[in-house]
Amino acid sequence: MMLAALMLVYAGWMALCLAMTRHQRPLLQRELGRRASALLRAGGASLLLLGLAAALCAQGWQIGPVAWVACLAVSGIALVLTLPYRPRACLRFAGLALALAPLLAAWA
Amino acid sequence: MKQGFRQSMAWLHTWGGLLCTWLLFAVFFAGSLSFYREELTLWMQPELHQAQRGGDDGLAAALAVLQQRAPQARSWTIALPGPRDPVIEARWSHGKFDRKAVVVLDPATGRALEPRETVGGSFFRNFHFSLMLKRTGYWIVGVATLMMLVALITGVVIHKKIFKDFFTFRPGKSRPRAWLDVHNATGVMALPFLLTITYSGLLTLAYVYMPAGMIAAGIDSERFLGEISPRQEPPEARGGKPATLTALAPLLEQARRHWQGAAPGSVTIHHPGDIAAVIDVARRRGTGITARIEPVMRFDGVTGRLIAAQEQSAAGAVTYGAMYGLHVAWFAEPFLRGLLFVMGAMGCLVIASGAVVWGAKRREQHGATHAAAGYRAAESLNVAGIAGMAVATAVLLWANRLLPVELAERALAERQWFFGAWLLCLPHALLRPRVAAWREQLWLAAILLALLPFAVRFSGGLSLPQALLQGRGAVAGVELAALAFAALLAWAGHRIASVKPAPPRARRARPLSEAAA
Numbered sequence: 001m002m003l004a005a006l007m008l009v010y011a012g013w014m015a016l017c018l019a020m021t022r023h024q025r026p027l028l029q030r031e032l033g034r035r036a037s038a039l040l041r042a043g044g045a046s047l048l049l050l051g052l053a054a055a056l057c058a059q060g061w062q063i064g065p066v067a068w069v070a071c072l073a074v075s076g077i078a079l080v081l082t083l084p085y086r087p088r089a090c091l092r093f094a095g096l097a098l099a100l101a102p103l104l105a106a107w108a
Numbered sequence: 109m110k111q112g113f114r115q116s117m118a119w120l121h122t123w124g125g126l127l128c129t130w131l132l133f134a135v136f137f138a139g140s141l142s143f144y145r146e147e148l149t150l151w152m153q154p155e156l157h158q159a160q161r162g163g164d165d166g167l168a169a170a171l172a173v174l175q176q177r178a179p180q181a182r183s184w185t186i187a188l189p190g191p192r193d194p195v196i197e198a199r200w201s202h203g204k205f206d207r208k209a210v211v212v213l214d215p216a217t218g219r220a221l222e223p224r225e226t227v228g229g230s231f232f233r234n235f236h237f238s239l240m241l242k243r244t245g246y247w248i249v250g251v252a253t254l255m256m257l258v259a260l261i262t263g264v265v266i267h268k269k270i271f272k273d274f275f276t277f278r279p280g281k282s283r284p285r286a287w288l289d290v291h292n293a294t295g296v297m298a299l300p301f302l303l304t305i306t307y308s309g310l311l312t313l314a315y316v317y318m319p320a321g322m323i324a325a326g327i328d329s330e331r332f333l334g335e336i337s338p339r340q341e342p343p344e345a346r347g348g349k350p351a352t353l354t355a356l357a358p359l360l361e362q363a364r365r366h367w368q369g370a371a372p373g374s375v376t377i378h379h380p381g382d383i384a385a386v387i388d389v390a391r392r393r394g395t396g397i398t399a400r401i402e403p404v405m406r407f408d409g410v411t412g413r414l415i416a417a418q419e420q421s422a423a424g425a426v427t428y429g430a431m432y433g434l435h436v437a438w439f440a441e442p443f444l445r446g447l448l449f450v451m452g453a454m455g456c457l458v459i460a461s462g463a464v465v466w467g468a469k470r471r472e473q474h475g476a477t478h479a480a481a482g483y484r485a486a487e488s489l490n491v492a493g494i495a496g497m498a499v500a501t502a503v504l505l506w507a508n509r510l511l512p513v514e515l516a517e518r519a520l521a522e523r524q525w526f527f528g529a530w531l532l533c534l535p536h537a538l539l540r541p542r543v544a545a546w547r548e549q550l551w552l553a554a555i556l557l558a559l560l561p562f563a564v565r566f567s568g569g570l571s572l573p574q575a576l577l578q579g580r581g582a583v584a585g586v587e588l589a590a591l592a593f594a595a596l597l598a599w600a601g602h603r604i605a606s607v608k609p610a611p612p613r614a615r616r617a618r619p620l621s622e623a624a625a
Contacts, residue, residue, distance in 0.1 A: 002443045017275040062397040063439050069300045070447035076297035077454055080277050081290070 001058035002067060004104035005051045007097035009068070010075035012047030014094035015040045017079065026087045047098075048072070054105060114266055121262040122466065126486065128252040128259075129463045130493030135249055136459060137497050138236035139305070140452025141229070143437060143445055146192040147582035148229030152508045154569020155223045157583055159194040162216035166196040167356055169218025173211050174198050174380070184377045189215045190392055192582065225518040226508055231526070237313065240523065246316050256306045259462075263295055270296060284468035291461040298454040305455070308435035311428070336425045337400055338418050347383035354412035356387070363389040363405050366417060370395040373402065377409060385409025394438030398429035442581070463490045488537040488545065495549035496533030498597060502556035503529035505590070509563035543604055550601035558594035561587045 017023050019040035024031045032040070051071055056064035083090050111119075141148065150156055165188060174184045178200035187197040199210045212221045238245035264270065274296065277289045295302070315322060315329045322332050356375060363372045373392030379385045387407040393399060406415040421429065433439065437448050467487050474480075507525035511518055537545040561572040575584035 006447075013275075020272075020275065022272075023275060059444070063444070066397070066434070066437075066439075067444050067447070069304075070444060070451055073298045073301055073454060074447050074450045077294055080275050080293040080297065083275060084277050084279055 001054055001105055002071075004101045005054035005058060005068065006071045006075055007101040007104060008047050008054055009051035009071040010079065011094045011098040011101070012044045012051060013072075013076050013079050014090065015044030015047060017044075017083070018091075019044060023083075026084075027091055054101075057105075114268075117262040118266045121259055121266055124255050124262075125259045125462055126466055128255040129459055129466075130489050131248070131252045132256055133456060133459045133463075133493055134239075134497055135236050135252065136452060136455040137501075138232040139309075140449055140456065141501070142233040142236060143440075143449045143452060144586070145229035145233050147586055148232070149226075150194070150582045151586040152226045152228050152505075153223035154564070154567045155221050156195050156212070157570040157575070157580065159189075159214040159221065160216040161189050161194060164357060165189050166213045166215035166218050167360075169213050170196050170198040170211075171353075171356070172218075173213065173220065174200055177211065178202075178209070179381060181380065182378070184380050186375045186377075188371075188373060188375070188392075190371070190373065195221065224513045225515075227504075227519045227522045231504070231523065237309070240527075243316070246313055250310065250313060250317050253306055253310050257303075257310070260295075260299070260302055260306065264299070267292060267296070282472070284465055284472055287461050287465045287468060291458060291465055294454050294461065295458045298451055298458065301448075301451040302455055302458065304434055305452075308431045311431045312435055336421075336428055338402070338404055338421055338425075343378045343386040344384055346379050349383040350381055351383040351385065351410045353377065353380060353385060353409055354387075354407075359387060359389060359405075359407050359412060362414070363391070366405060367391050367395070367403070379409070383410060386415070394440075397433045397439050398426060399433035399436050399438050401425050401429035460490075460494050463494065485538070487542050488534065491537035491542070491545045491549060492530070492533040495546060495553065495597075496530050496537070498553035498593070499533055499549055499556070500526050500530035502553050502560070502590075505560055506556060506563060509560075509567045547601045547605045550597045550604070554594045554597035554601060557590040557597070560590040560594075 018027060018032075019037045021031055021037070024037075052065070052068045055068035055071060058064065059067045079090060167186065167188075170186045171184075174181070174186075178184070180202075181200035182203050183201050185199045185201070187193075187199070189196050194215065196213045196215045197210060198213065201209065212223055213219065214221055234240065237249050239248060241248070267273075273289075273292060275293070277286070277293055279286045279289075281289075310317065315332050319329070322329065327335075360372050360375070364370070371392045372389045374390050376388040376390070377385060378388070385408075387409045388404050389407070390404045391402040393402050395402070401421045403418050403421075405417045407413065408415055437445070440448055467483075467490060470483050474483075504522060504526040507522045511521055511525075515521060533549055536549065540548065564571045570578065570580055570583050572584060572587045574580075575587070
């Protein structure tokens with residue numbers, strides 16, 4: 001479940017990153033419209049919140065929020081430090097993370 | 109000051125941060141390692157590597173040893189094995205704490221083990237809040253921690269584009285720019301952690317830093333801490349008649365049921381063998397987020413009847429326990445512990461990258477050839493404070509393996525090797541050119557860490573393949589982490605070595621305050 005939280009949060013950061021005009025060209029080779037960006041922003045925020053839900057399920061109300069903050073920090077810095085070197089790989093990994101998250105949640 | 113608010117904050121962030129950089133890096137570095145204190149302690153005692161939980165976890169053996177060694181003791185304390193600590197510890201006391209009055213047992217076989225004297229992982233824990241200077245150290249670290257809090261808040265104030273630059277890292281740009289991106293991104297991503305760990309760190313020693321409340325209430329720090337930790341009252345005097353101790357296992361089971369499955373962590377037996385014997389069972393630490401306020405259940409030592417189950421701590425104690433618990437993270441299971449360690453490393457990266465940005469900006473402004481004594485000294489301190497810390501840690505781990513087991517004051521000798529190595533890094537950094545100093549110290553640490561798995565030849569204990577095959581996560585984890593860090597440090601040394609010094613810029617660089625924003 002914790003792994004699922006980490007994956008959801010990573011995908012969430014990626015969606016929020018994609019919602020920013022500055023990062024769209026290196027990641028997607030084009031710029032998205034205002035509507036698509038807004039959708040990505042909402043999706044990213046929802047994924048971060050889903051990550052919180054997963055962390056709460058895994059660790060309960062006392063420790064869950066701490067675990068969520070840890071997921072935010074670790075997946076966030078992993079994304080930022082690899083993004084300029086391997087933008088496409090980051091994007092693919094985010095897609096994979098999103099696909100894996102429900103499986104991981106169901107498995108553990 | 110004539111400048112604007114943001115500029116004065118930038119000044120405070122730059123110079124206040126610089127002043128405490130080396131100390132804060134050491135504190136964060138050692139503090140991060142403290143997340144693995146028990147694993148490091150186990151690794152540093154190869155004599156315990158084979159210990160394994162099993163059966164009654166060695167309870168009967170511990171009682172037999174205590175009966176044999178200290179039948180007349182005032183109390184016996186048995187620390188039960190846990191998920192991170194495989195051995196059982198039997199202590200006795202004749203009224204005063206005696207470090208030597210302890211036997212360590214293998215829970216599975218009940219055999220007494222003789223672990224070497226070592227500083228253990230506790231060294232990093234103690235170093236990170238006291239610098240091994242006792243109260244003086246508390247104050248030095250306290251001032252630096254306060255500065256860290258100031259640096260975090262001023263950092264947020266001067267970071268104008270905190271959202272726009274949220275995911276920004278431009279390694280292709282100029283050195284100071286790229287390092288500033290690293291500094292900003294790491295700082296922002298780890299901000300909740302950094303604020304929490306800094307603030308809760310201050311609070312753990314609040315009774316040292318701000319004793320006014322205690323003084324007003326007329327109590328000393330010992331009494332204060334005693335009132336925070338729930339303790340049953342000292343038991344009544346000895347009865348004077350011998351009696352057989354009740355069986356412990358049913359009491360532990362009762363306690364476990366009472367705590368809804370949370371395991372007991374230790375058993376204390378007052379007046380063992382006496383008619384007035386009393387047994388206190390304390391819950392294992394790390395059951396909830398709070399620390400230091402683990403509940404205690406008291407039983408009659410002869411009949412096994414429950415005397416008292418202390419339940420609720422006072423609100424103040426719970427608040428302190430929660431802040432303390434957030435700091436020490438005893439609650440963290442392995443996955444979360446790993447994340448916490450990475451966040452600690454991010455804290456180190458924030459501090460180190462801040463120092464690098466400072467140096468790179470100075471060089472950019474004044475040209476690569478600029479060598480004013482003050483800047484040169486600060487740069488050397490960067491090398492010795494950051495790379496030197498890695499060297500000293502690797503040396504400490506090697507000293508643990510190589511120093512003879514029978515050496516008197518062995519733990520002290522290990523400490524001296526750590527501090528000696530760290531001190532030697534400073535003249536090296538001062539004497540060598542800047543890039544060479546970085547590279548040599550990083551590579552030295554990398555080599556020492558890479559060879560660490562071979563140190564088992566000199567000490568006995570589990571080798572890395574054995575530890576992996578037998579699933580001893582703590583032992584294997586320390587060595588795998590050493591290998592991973594060796595690779596990281598070697599890569600960092602390689603990157604630094606490949607840097608060409610930037611030509612001095614024609615135009616004067618922008619003022620720091622503007623560039624930092």
